[in-house]
Amino acid sequence: MSAAPSVGEVQQSTPSEEVWNFPLVLLAVKVGSALAAGCTVVIKPAEQTPLTALHFASICASAGIPSGVVNVVTGLGATAGAALANHMDVDKISFTGSTDVGRLIMKASADSNLKKVTLELGGKSPCIVFSDANVDHAVKMAHFALFFNSGQACSAASRCFVQEDIYDEFVAKAAQRANEKIVGDPFNPKTENGPQIDAIQHKKILELIESGKGEGARLVAGGGSKEGKGFFIEPTVFADVTDHMRIAREEIFGPVQQIMKFRSVEEVIQRANDSNFALAASVFTKDINKALTIANSIKSGIVWINCHHVFRTQAPFGGCKESGMGREYAEEGIREYCEIKTVTVKIPQKNS
């Protein structure tokens, strides 16, 4: 671990991270930003994906990054993660993971050296489809927005609001798309949906699917576990979901799409905004004024118009409310690893 105070202009920091759904991409973003800001890093990968981080570190070494600059500590969150979060010489933690663990990290910071913390946590992102949108395109995009990476994405569109005039058509097409999805071995190039990461997630997703059935949502595709060598879940679509069902409020992190019906712009703004999470939102419409009204009205770190899951190096990414704090990517992402130092020089006066 290397986090001695720096001598240069840039404060040295030490991020740690715990990401399993996109282990390589998020390593690149976090480590890239930290190194650009002049920091050394200690990576604490998620216990589900240690090999990616170890291989990444070996590539850093062979690329000539000096020893001690990029470090990896594998282990469990409760031990290795907690040791970093509580460490007095770690200046910053950048964490991607669950909201519950995000809270623990902030507490550890408060109880130790008040290290800076950026958190990229859960989401329950709305995808709003107006009746003037191209329905086939919207069905395809809403499907991708939720089912991408087997539903294991913090910005997954897990609340899909569809305007009443096209609702029935949208639901039928969304169910058809889910039923056609090829589930299986992720090493088969034809596969569109692989297994979930582990037994814990698999069980949690199935439990939420059961809660959806129990609370009266209309199951139009999937709805259970799928046979196979792995933790497979059938691509699942619920229609007629209402705002207070658990599947409309809790992050599922699996291939389970919730479709809700709405009437007016005012109504959908209020409902889409009514969430403890505020990571991302998307809107599908041909009317740019409607799209910008939604973008301005909903509290959300990111708003996508006629697209979803678009990540670019120039575009800051991060959330509000219980989706976290701070931004990654772009200049803002690099600034998260810097401290501002004010140096004031007194100009000599005649009499002093």
Ligand SMILES: *[C@@H]1O[C@H](CO)[C@@H](O)[C@H](O)[C@H]1NC(C)=O
């Ligand atoms: C959205 O929710 C936030 C609270 O999270 C609130 O401050 C804001 O007024 C809401 N916006 C609308 C348009 O209701």
